[in-house]
Amino acid sequence: MRKIIKFKNKPKILSSASVVGKKENRGPLSKYFDIHDETDKFGQKTFEQAESEMQRLALNLALSKIKTPQKNIEAVFAGDLMNQCTGSSYGLASFGIPYFGLYGACSTAAEGLILSGMTVNSGIYEKVACLSSSHNSSAERQFRFPLEYGNQRPPTAQWTATAAAAFIIGKEDTEEFKSYACLAEALAGKIIDKGISDANNMGAAMAPAAADTILRFFSQNKHSPEDFDLIVTGDLGYEGHSICKEILADEGLKLGDNFNDCGKLIFDKETQDTHSGGSGCGCSASVTAGYIMEGFKNGIFRDVLLVGTGALMSPMSIQQGLSIAGIGHLIRISAVDKNEE
Amino acid sequence: MRKIIKFKNKPKILSSASVVGKKENRGPLSKYFDIHDETDKFGQKTFEQAESEMQRLALNLALSKIKTPQKNIEAVFAGDLMNQCTGSSYGLASFGIPYFGLYGACSTAAEGLILSGMTVNSGIYEKVACLSSSHNSSAERQFRFPLEYGNQRPPTAQWTATAAAAFIIGKEDTEEFKSYACLAEALAGKIIDKGISDANNMGAAMAPAAADTILRFFSQNKHSPEDFDLIVTGDLGYEGHSICKEILADEGLKLGDNFNDCGKLIFDKETQDTHSGGSGCGCSASVTAGYIMEGFKNGIFRDVLLVGTGALMSPMSIQQGLSIAGIGHLIRISAVDKNEE
Numbered sequence: 001m002r003k004i005i006k007f008k009n010k011p012k013i014l015s016s017a018s019v020v021g022k023k024e025n026r027g028p029l030s031k032y033f034d035i036h037d038e039t040d041k042f043g044q045k046t047f048e049q050a051e052s053e054m055q056r057l058a059l060n061l062a063l064s065k066i067k068t069p070q071k072n073i074e075a076v077f078a079g080d081l082m083n084q085c086t087g088s089s090y091g092l093a094s095f096g097i098p099y100f101g102l103y104g105a106c107s108t109a110a111e112g113l114i115l116s117g118m119t120v121n122s123g124i125y126e127k128v129a130c131l132s133s134s135h136n137s138s139a140e141r142q143f144r145f146p147l148e149y150g151n152q153r154p155p156t157a158q159w160t161a162t163a164a165a166a167f168i169i170g171k172e173d174t175e176e177f178k179s180y181a182c183l184a185e186a187l188a189g190k191i192i193d194k195g196i197s198d199a200n201n202m203g204a205a206m207a208p209a210a211a212d213t214i215l216r217f218f219s220q221n222k223h224s225p226e227d228f229d230l231i232v233t234g235d236l237g238y239e240g241h242s243i244c245k246e247i248l249a250d251e252g253l254k255l256g257d258n259f260n261d262c263g264k265l266i267f268d269k270e271t272q273d274t275h276s277g278g279s280g281c282g283c284s285a286s287v288t289a290g291y292i293m294e295g296f297k298n299g300i301f302r303d304v305l306l307v308g309t310g311a312l313m314s315p316m317s318i319q320q321g322l323s324i325a326g327i328g329h330l331i332r333i334s335a336v337d338k339n340e341e
Numbered sequence: 342m343r344k345i346i347k348f349k350n351k352p353k354i355l356s357s358a359s360v361v362g363k364k365e366n367r368g369p370l371s372k373y374f375d376i377h378d379e380t381d382k383f384g385q386k387t388f389e390q391a392e393s394e395m396q397r398l399a400l401n402l403a404l405s406k407i408k409t410p411q412k413n414i415e416a417v418f419a420g421d422l423m424n425q426c427t428g429s430s431y432g433l434a435s436f437g438i439p440y441f442g443l444y445g446a447c448s449t450a451a452e453g454l455i456l457s458g459m460t461v462n463s464g465i466y467e468k469v470a471c472l473s474s475s476h477n478s479s480a481e482r483q484f485r486f487p488l489e490y491g492n493q494r495p496p497t498a499q500w501t502a503t504a505a506a507a508f509i510i511g512k513e514d515t516e517e518f519k520s521y522a523c524l525a526e527a528l529a530g531k532i533i534d535k536g537i538s539d540a541n542n543m544g545a546a547m548a549p550a551a552a553d554t555i556l557r558f559f560s561q562n563k564h565s566p567e568d569f570d571l572i573v574t575g576d577l578g579y580e581g582h583s584i585c586k587e588i589l590a591d592e593g594l595k596l597g598d599n600f601n602d603c604g605k606l607i608f609d610k611e612t613q614d615t616h617s618g619g620s621g622c623g624c625s626a627s628v629t630a631g632y633i634m635e636g637f638k639n640g641i642f643r644d645v646l647l648v649g650t651g652a653l654m655s656p657m658s659i660q661q662g663l664s665i666a667g668i669g670h671l672i673r674i675s676a677v678d679k680n681e682e
Contacts, residue, residue: 074344083657086658089654103444124463191440317425320390
């Protein structure tokens with residue numbers, strides 16, 4: 001019942017690629033990202049089309065890294081924050097790969113990795129791709145105000161990252177490339193609504209959902225938090241992450257320095273003025289594809305829990321006075337040569 | 342490669358339930374729908390919340406029909422047309438079931454059935470739910486104009502159905518209920534963009550994608566179209582369905598009277614003034630949950646192909662001059678006691 005899914009066949013992360021904007025490229029994780037654009041436009045006329053182009057570039061590069069033609073990819077799991085998920089549909093149309101559109105808000109990368117892991121582990125597909133993206137400028141005008149309005153942001157507000165990432169998940173390594181990391185376990189999140197209705201405090205809205213998933217994970221197995229090099233939430237930001245930590249402590253689960261948040265990692269707190277940190281589908285996606293995958297390559301990471309977090313609201317649901325539900329999807333990424341339960 | 346997925350363990354459709362609005366309840370399929378509301382509001386203050394309530398009612402009823410508590414459902418696959426898929430997230434929050442949010446536009450029910458079939462067939466989950474919905478009044482003001490504006494609709498326009506449906510898919514029958522139908526095969530759709538940019542002619546935009554999936558299905562196996570009691574597209578409508586039929590005929594695949602469309606079935610052409618027929622996530626979902634499942638129960642249907650169709654655009658992508666990409670997800674539903682390849 002609602003159990004942790006164990007991937008016995010250890011689906012491998014064969015490749016990953018990240019594409020980011022100007023601000024992300026000036027942040028602390030700059031060296032881990034593959035492609036950036038100083039204009040944030042990626043040669044396109046609109047920010048929305050730029051976001052699609054970022055997905056196209058990310059998948060292209062992820063395929064190139066392992067010299068795999070797109071025809072070998074049997075399915076793609078993708079989604080983004082734009083209305084009707086057009087970042088993914090327009091960005092991926094040219095590949096001709098069977099397409100599963102997802103909407104998990106900012107948890108989409110983790111949701112896609114779970115579905116990728118499930119379908120590859122059970123032999124349904126041999127190789128699949130998983131993508132997600134967000135763009136600060138497409139998100140700001142859709143969720144909040146036109147950029148030109150110059151809206152003031154409260155301290156709890158987060159900065160939607162301009163970032164996209166692609167992962168190729170497969171049963172076997174390719175001839176030329178050996179993978180470093182694999183998908184080991186997964187636990188899908190529940191929709192949790194604790195009554196937060198401040199659209200400028202998404203972290204607080206998502207924190208209970210992340211905590212719920214983390215608590216369910218540790219209650220169902222013998223792991224302790226110290227077994228992991230990194231337990232990282234998607235985009236709770238400073239505010240939400242500290243709330244999540246408190247909820248977990250109240251429930252008796254004390255997390256230490258290995259508990260972090262992609263939204264805290266992607267921007268510099270002192271110099272980049274993002275208030276409560278980064279957010280967006282592309283935030284956890286690019287931090288995982290860049291920073292975390294590099295950590296596995298270098299042997300710094302051997303076991304990581306990613307808890308992708310999403311706020312399941314819309315501007316209209318906020319206008320209509322509804323509170324913001326959150327979700328946290330957990331995926332465990334382990335070193336390929338790590339042998340244990 | 343991109344092959345048909347055969348569900349060897351035949352995941353069963355344990356239960357289904359449909360919830361529709363006033364117009365749908367006055368249409369030709371009225372007797373097959375479970376719940377309707379003459380006000381289209383389902384006791385809610387807004388049309389958006391009405392759509393969420395329809396999903397909640399549908400899942401509740403589908404569970405009640407087989408006397409299964411919600412705690413026995415391990416995951417739910419759901420999505421809708423509203424921005425950020427809030428029909429599903431708010432509608433399903435109270436169930437506490439691990440949630441995979443989908444966005445396949447009007448193909449979402451078929452996409453969800455495919456993922457339900459995959460996860461149950463491979464033993465990842467024992468019982469899952471799949472939901473989808475649309476509401477004419479929430480869709481009209483989001484995609485086109487406020488209802489009060491009284492916009493004139495061209496002949497190719499379709500009528501977004503006010504409808505929601507839930508399916509419970511499981512490995513085994515429950516003690517009290519025996520299922521009639523199971524998921525037999527699936528083929529995920531590709532994003533196909535043939536350059537149609539008229540948002541009032543979605544059928545034409547989706548027809549090539551439906552045709553692509555149908556052609557791939559019949560080219561990969563020994564079936565002929567006559568083997569099926571019904572081959573039904575999701576919501577191509579009169580215009581799109583005739584285009585799809587033409588494309589298939591051009592490719593040498595002649596489909597006869599068993600080729601139909603949920604958008605043609607749900608409303609009466611002569612008396613209900615919907616122009617090119619019905620559309621929306623809830624259209625194919627409710628027609629399948631109601632009419633098609635009843636057909637299996639009565640033995641009228643023994644083998645059905647549902648090709649859920651979706652238009653992967655947004656109002657903004659249309660304003661920005663982009664064309665409309667389509668997708669067609671195929672799921673084969675067979676009678677439980679049907680023994681053959």
